[in-house]
Amino acid sequence: MNGIVFDHVSKHYGDVLAVDDLSLTIEPGTTVALLGPNGAGKSTSINLLLGLLKPSRGTITVHGRAPAQAVAAGEMGAMLQDGALIPELTVKETVDLVRGLYPRPLALDDILAMADLTAIAGRRASRLSGGQAQRVRFALAVAGAPRVLLLDEPTAAMDVESRLRFWAAMHDYAAGGRTVLFATHYLEEADEHSDRVIVIARGRLAADGTADQIKADAGGQTVSFSLGAQPAAGLDRLPGVTAVEITDGAAVLHTTDADATLAGLYRGTTLDVRDLRLSSADLEAAFLRLTRES
Amino acid sequence: MLLTFARAEALRTLRNRRYLIFVVAFPVLLYLINANIYGSRSDGSGVGYNVVLMVSMAAYGALAASMMSSAVPLATERQTGWLRQIQITPLPSWAVVAAKLGSSMALVLPSLLLVGLVAIVQQGVSLPPERWAELLVALWLGVVPFVALGLALGSALSAEAAQPATMICMFALTIAGGMWFPPELFGSGMKAVAELTPSYHYASIGWSLAGGHGPAMPDVLVVLAWAVVLGGAAAVLYRRATVRV
The missing domain is CATH 3.40.50.300 (P-loop containing nucleotide triphosphate hydrolases)
Structure with a gap:
């Protein structure tokens, strides 16, 4: 019941x-x-x-x-x-x-x-x-x-x-x-x-x-790190990634599955990843988006 | 569970300073002052003023207790959300009203008993036991219309408005009932108005009983009629205040 x-x-x-x-x-x-x-x-x-x-x-x-x-x-x-x-x-x-x-x-x-x-x-x-x-x-x-x-x-x-x-x-x-x-x-x-x-x-x-x-539905988490002068090609093909932003050598990956994205980043690329940050900081924003849209 | 609730209702009022002053101390003090000035005289039928005044002040205390313990607490509880906290328990809403009626009636007893006690101790008032019993029961049960009026005011008004409204009704009923000034002082216009109120007939029942003759049937009928009318009004207003659609 x-x-x-x-x-x-x-x-x-x-x-x-x-x-x-x-x-x-x-x-x-x-x-x-x-x-x-x-x-x-x-x-x-x-x-x-x-x-x-x-x-x-x-x-x-x-x-x-x-x-x-x-x-x-x-x-x-x-x-x-x-x-x-x-x-x-x-x-x-x-x-x-x-x-x-x-x-x-x-x-x-x-x-x-x-x-x-x-x-x-x-x-x-x-x-x-x-x-x-x-x-x-x-x-x-x-x-x-x-x-x-x-x-x-x-x-x-x-x-x-x-x-x-x-x-x-x-x-x-x-x-x-x-x-x-x-x-x-x-x-x-x-x-x-x-x-x-x-x-x-x-x-x-x-x-x-x-x-x-x-x-995840609301846009998930972000993985950000400093990329420096390294090429950004291929980042958008990492597992879970929905969007990539590169500004002044800093990369922000939007992902629905941060674990998979990180695994892919370390195992699937040879990039030198520094200042890694994992955040749900935009959750509030995502939540606002969710509630505004409906 | 109705009893649990009624007991808590009574307990909180007993801890309220305003109740203690207006309802318990005032009638006793007023009785002491008046009885010591006029107590030795007697009315036309030979009943001592110390007895007449005892009935007046006991009736006033009972009226004040019944209205003060009902109107403002209910209005406040509605406003602050306590009543809703009770509404979401299994206690049915008729039981909430019944408990409030019961606890208000219980809170009438201290002023009735104290004024009587002071009359015996300080004024040497002596009545046959059965007359004491009749008087107590009549003055006690006769407050139903006033409790109902209090619950009606508490259901209909905000806490801020219920406070002055209760005071006005209480004093108007006290004066119309002749509890502070003998009804003989009323002019004919005033008397006509007073005779419409439940308090006038409520006090009359008390005086008749104290004088050794049974209550006049019209007095009893008027008090009963007001109990029905005000009780119905309280039920309708309480329902309207608590059942939202």
């Missing part, structure tokens, strides 16, 4: 089409990134999936049920973008409250430990920093041990260290065979933390595959 199915789903607010005929299927147990620029329809898709919004057309199912039924069965947990806490309640009280609303929740201590909240369990929500509040919201999302976890730009308010810990916690949770769908506009996050990346732009599916496939 499929985990999450969007079947020709559209959603418009007045004249604005936020989600445009979106169809996709997510297998249970996978971690999927929903990647797209702001306004692409990520939050709308997540709210549709939670039954907080109703599609204008099409149907959505979660484990074969309508979103509202999946929510009622305690199958869904989510970290939404604007999720304030109750200022007068402590971290522990807040987590325990939400936990108590699910039929088969995780143990309170386990949740607090997973979200790194044990040390501040007795603190009231009004006295938490932004990053701490964000951790509490993660704890609330997983408290009920939902089979489907939805995270809408979960690391938005976090510093670098909090992000690392957050993703580690997310992977722990996902490892139990659960389905995780997270929205982000950071390509690196999608790349590092998902099994599959779904790129959406203007409410439509722009690309769908593993991070590597997306990168």
